[in-house]
Amino acid sequence: MCVMYTQEARIKEIWHVLDHVYDPELDRSIHELNFVACLEVSDTDVAVTLRLPTYWCSPNFSFMMMKDLDDALMALPWVKSARITLIDHESQEKLNQGIARHQSFSQIFSESTGDLESVRRVFKEKAFYSRQKRVLDYLQTQGLNMSSWTPGTWQEVRQILQAPAPGQQLLERYEEMAQYWKVGCGDNDAVIVDISGRAISPELWGRHSHILRLVALNMESNAHICQGLLAVRYPRQDPGYSLPLVDSH
Amino acid sequence: MYKTTDGEEIFVVDGHVALWDGSTANQKNRHGQEFIDCFYDYHRNLSPQEWLWPHDKFLRYDQETFIHDVFETGYVDVAIFQPVGLTDFYKEPFGNVAKNFALAEQYPGRLIGNGYFDPRDGEEGLERLEEWAKTYHLRGVKLYTAEWHGDSKGYRLSDAWAQRYLAKCLQVGIRNIHVHKGPTIKPLNMDAFDVSDIDDAASTFPDLNFIVEHVGLPRLEQFCWIATQEPNVYAGLAVANAFIHTRPRYFAQIISELLYWLNEDRIVFGSDYALWQPRWLIDQFMSFELPDDIRQETGVQLTREIKKKILGTNAARLYEIDVPSRLSQLRHDVISQKTRQAG
Numbered sequence: 001m002c003v004m005y006t007q008e009a010r011i012k013e014i015w016h017v018l019d020h021v022y023d024p025e026l027d028r029s030i031h032e033l034n035f036v037a038c039l040e041v042s043d044t045d046v047a048v049t050l051r052l053p054t055y056w057c058s059p060n061f062s063f064m065m066m067k068d069l070d071d072a073l074m075a076l077p078w079v080k081s082a083r084i085t086l087i088d089h090e091s092q093e094k095l096n097q098g099i100a101r102h103q104s105f106s107q108i109f110s111e112s113t114g115d116l117e118s119v120r121r122v123f124k125e126k127a128f129y130s131r132q133k134r135v136l137d138y139l140q141t142q143g144l145n146m147s148s149w150t151p152g153t154w155q156e157v158r159q160i161l162q163a164p165a166p167g168q169q170l171l172e173r174y175e176e177m178a179q180y181w182k183v184g185c186g187d188n189d190a191v192i193v194d195i196s197g198r199a200i201s202p203e204l205w206g207r208h209s210h211i212l213r214l215v216a217l218n219m220e221s222n223a224h225i226c227q228g229l230l231a232v233r234y235p236r237q238d239p240g241y242s243l244p245l246v247d248s249h
Numbered sequence: 250m251y252k253t254t255d256g257e258e259i260f261v262v263d264g265h266v267a268l269w270d271g272s273t274a275n276q277k278n279r280h281g282q283e284f285i286d287c288f289y290d291y292h293r294n295l296s297p298q299e300w301l302w303p304h305d306k307f308l309r310y311d312q313e314t315f316i317h318d319v320f321e322t323g324y325v326d327v328a329i330f331q332p333v334g335l336t337d338f339y340k341e342p343f344g345n346v347a348k349n350f351a352l353a354e355q356y357p358g359r360l361i362g363n364g365y366f367d368p369r370d371g372e373e374g375l376e377r378l379e380e381w382a383k384t385y386h387l388r389g390v391k392l393y394t395a396e397w398h399g400d401s402k403g404y405r406l407s408d409a410w411a412q413r414y415l416a417k418c419l420q421v422g423i424r425n426i427h428v429h430k431g432p433t434i435k436p437l438n439m440d441a442f443d444v445s446d447i448d449d450a451a452s453t454f455p456d457l458n459f460i461v462e463h464v465g466l467p468r469l470e471q472f473c474w475i476a477t478q479e480p481n482v483y484a485g486l487a488v489a490n491a492f493i494h495t496r497p498r499y500f501a502q503i504i505s506e507l508l509y510w511l512n513e514d515r516i517v518f519g520s521d522y523a524l525w526q527p528r529w530l531i532d533q534f535m536s537f538e539l540p541d542d543i544r545q546e547t548g549v550q551l552t553r554e555i556k557k558k559i560l561g562t563n564a565a566r567l568y569e570i571d572v573p574s575r576l577s578q579l580r581h582d583v584i585s586q587k588t589r590q591a592g
Contacts, residue, residue, distance in 0.1 A: 025467065054290065055283040056395075058442070090280065111400065126470075210509070211470070213546070217502050218469040224496055225466070225488075228294035229287075 010041050010078065017072045018048070024064050024123040026223045027130060033223075034230060035065070037087060044080040046073050051087050053229035059091045059109065060119060066099045088233075124180055125195050130219050131174040132192065133212040138167045151192035151200060154185050250576075251324040251531055251560070259535075259557050260572050262564035263328040263527050265427075265462065265487040265519025266319055268352065269343050272309040280397070281338035292524050295491035300526055310523060312352055320359060320584045321591070323520070323527035326561070327570060327579075329361040331391035331427055331462070331519075337398060350385045358578045361568055363389040363427065368410035369398045375417055382421035388568055389425035390418065391462075394446075405446040415454050425567050426450075427485060429462040442468050444475060451479040458567055460517060463488040464507060473510035483567070484511055486559070487519035493533045501543050508549040516559045517567070531560065 018031040018039075030036060030050065038049035048069060052062060066084045073082035084099050086092045091109075098108035105116050135157070142160060161167035178185045183197040190199035192208075200208045251259040271285030289307050302310075319325045330353075332344025346364050353360035364387045366378045381387055395403045404411060406428070418426065430442050444465050451459045462485040465472025476482040484507050492500040507516050518534075520527040539551045565572050579585055 054287050056287060090283065111402070213502075214470040214473060214506055214510070217499070217506060218467065221469065221489075221492070221496075221499050221503065222467040224492075224499060225294070228495070229290050232290045232293045 007041065011039070013076060014039060014041060014046060014048075014073070017069070017076070021065060021069045021072055022127075023226075024061055024120060024127075025058075025219075026226060027123070027127040027219060028223060030065055030069070033227065034234075037234075044078055045083070046079055046081070047083040047085070048073070049085045049087055051230070051234060052089060053226040053233065055088060055090050057089065059095065060105060060116060062086060062089060062091070062095060063098075063105050063108070064116070064120065066095060070099055070102075124177065126215055126219060128174075128177040128181055128183075128195055129212050130216040131170070131177050133216040134170050135161075135167075135174050136192070136209075136212070138170050142167065150202065151190065151205070153187060154189050154191050155187035157191045158187070250326055251535060253535065253553070257553075258576075260561040260565065260576060261325050261327075261527075261531065262518070262561045262568075262570070263319060263323070263325040263520050263522065264460070264485060264517045264564045265331050266315075266325075266328045266522040267331060267344055268310075268312065268315050268349060269332075269523070270309050270339065270341060270345065271307075271343060275309075275339050275341055275343075277338055277340050281335075281343075284335065284338050284343070288524055291488070291491075295488075295495050296525060297494050297529055300529055302523070307523065315352075315522075316356070316584065318526055318528070319520075319522055320356075321588050323522075324531045325520075325527050327359060327361065327565075327568075327575065328522075329389065329519075329564070329568070330363055331429075332363065332365055333391060333393045333396065333429075334365055334367070335393075335396060337396070344391075346381060346385060356582065356584065358575060358582065359584065361388060363387065363391050363425075364423075365391045365393070366414050367396060367398060368404055368408055368414050369401055371410065375414065378414065378417055379421055382418075382423060387421070387423050389427060390423055391427045391429065393429045395430065406450040407446040411446075411450070412453065415450060415457060419454060419456060424456070425458045425460060427460045427462055430465070430468070444468050444471050447472075447482065448475045448479060451475070451482050455481055457481065458483060460485045460567070462519070464503065469503065469506070473506060476511045476515065482511075483515045483517055483563075485517050485519050487521035487524075490518065490520065490530050490534070491525045493530065493537060497537070498540070500537070501539050504551060505539055505543050505547040505549050508551070508555070509547045513555045513558050514563055514566075517564045518560045534560070 015031065018036055019029045021030050022028065023030060023033055023035070026033065035050050035052060036048060037051040040047040050066065066086060070082055070084050073079050084096070086095050089095070094108050139157065139160060144160070157171065161171050175185050181195045183193055183195065192200050194200065251261055253259065271281070271288070276282050285308055289304060292307060293301060319328050330344070330349040332342065332346055332349060335343040346362060349360070349362040353362045362385055364378070364381045364385060366374055368374070370377070394405065406415070415426065428447055430444055444461065447459055447461060458481050460483040461472055464484045464486060466488060476484065489500065489503050492503065520530050535556060537551070544550065562572065
């Protein structure tokens with residue numbers, strides 16, 4: 001089979017990739033977070049320039065985003081070369097060079113030890129719970145009384161969230177994270193579970209919801225800080241954009 | 250001193266202030282410039298528009314500005330300097346313990362000058378800590394665990410040398426350890442901002458108080474879980490305070506979580522001056538009320554009595570300030586006289 005790609009189709013595919021590479025701490029895509037400063041597609045070569053909210057953003061999370069992006073781009077059948085460039089960052093030279101050479105994080109930063117995957121899992125766990133929390137919040141807006149609701153099955157929730165698009169989207173995102181944790185999402189599986197798939201028992205429900213609340217709040221507060229910092233660091237001319245800037249003269 | 254509309258006087262301790270030098274002349278390298286610019290972005294991001302400073306003023310401001318903003322107009326009775334050295338980025342320390350001490354001497358009873366240490370300075374640093382503790386009567390230290398130090402980009406409080414420094418603190422009368430977590434690289438198998446080393450340190454040193462600045466953000470949840478287990482762990486409100494303006498609902502949620510997981514006795518106000526100004530933070534805090542749904546969900550209250558603890562008496566307890574006698578001392582000092590004259 002031969003697939004012909006137009007330039008337009010290629011760019012569209014790249015944006016799709018950028019929508020699915022996440023900032024691990026904030027569990028939002030680098031596209032949504034406006035971390036993409038520049039995108040160039042020339043024939044089969046792709047170049048993406050990334051920017052972050054501060055010069056000091058943690059190098060290990062920066063590496064994860066760059067590595068995930070590189071992997072995702074190279075997985076597209078028509079891409080022959082991908083160049084990821086991080087700008088305005090204290091470790092940009094090391095990271096840019098390391099990613100270009102397909103080095104691991106510990107090869108780039110010789111003082112680092114341990115396993116980057118374990119860091120990733122910590123954040124996938126937070127993402128799992130905060131996505132679960134968003135589904136629950138949405139159910140509440142659909143009239144479900146949380147204090148008297150016994151967490152049911154996927155089928156039950158799928159039925160409630162069938163029609164409204166935002167609810168379905170939230171459920172899909174939760175399902176994606178459930179799959180990462182290999183938690184069953186069949187119609188008869190319990191929908192509110194921990195990362196090992198254990199259903200939350202009624203007596204633990206209160207504590208569980210307190211923890212969900214805190215995990216989600218932390219993530220949202222961080223996202224708020226990061227987005228605000230990015231917006232003052234890289235002011236845009238978009239309509240409705242009105243963050244204060246100071247004249248330094 | 251903050252006075253409520255019904256005439257009640259509230260004692261205010263600002264637990265986190267600085268008189269920094271981020272000026273171009275003092276910057277050693279690009280990192281020095283980027284560090285202060287990052288602060289400036291925080292300032293621009295979360296301040297009310299009328300409180301924004303021009304960039305050059307923000308890099309370096311004088312003592313008169315500091316005294317005016319914190320004490321004369323900022324309601325603060327006592328302020329605590331939390332300096333960071335950052336000597337890999339700046340020629341003279343960014344926060345200067347000796348200069349802070351000199352200013353504190355000028356205004357008796359108004360300023361507490363904390364010190365700092367870096368466990369990677371080894372024996373030499375231990376000696377300096379001891380010397381500083383004597384010279385500057387240190388009761389507290391500010392630690393920035395992501396500080397750069399040659400090739401090293403951070404340390405943890407559970408490191409063997411950090412433990413030796415904490416033991417030294419205990420020996421020389423330092424009781425309050427203010428910890429600011431930042432993005433460290435080592436060890437990689439831990440999350441960069443991970444606060445679990447504070448858990449280790451707090452249980453190893455039950456006689457030290459650990460005030461986690463910025464309420465552990467970006468790891469609020471981890472911080473709350475630790476603080477529920479360790480009675481000597483406190484929440485420093487700097488940064489989280491500032492949400493009160495741009496995102497009051499986040500502020501309401503954060504403060505109610507702190508009240509829920511810790512309690513009203515372990516939350517300490519801090520403006521983080523000059524990132525933000527105590528005046529507007531305190532004005533907004535005093536008139537702030539928790540939304541009904543949050544109150545119902547968490548079951549906590551933010552009453553005036555609780556606000557008084559957060560704004561002053563909690564920090565007063567940590568630094569052994571006798572509030573009535575301190576107030577009568579300050580009532581006649583130069584700052585109070587000037588404020589009265591200004592009417």
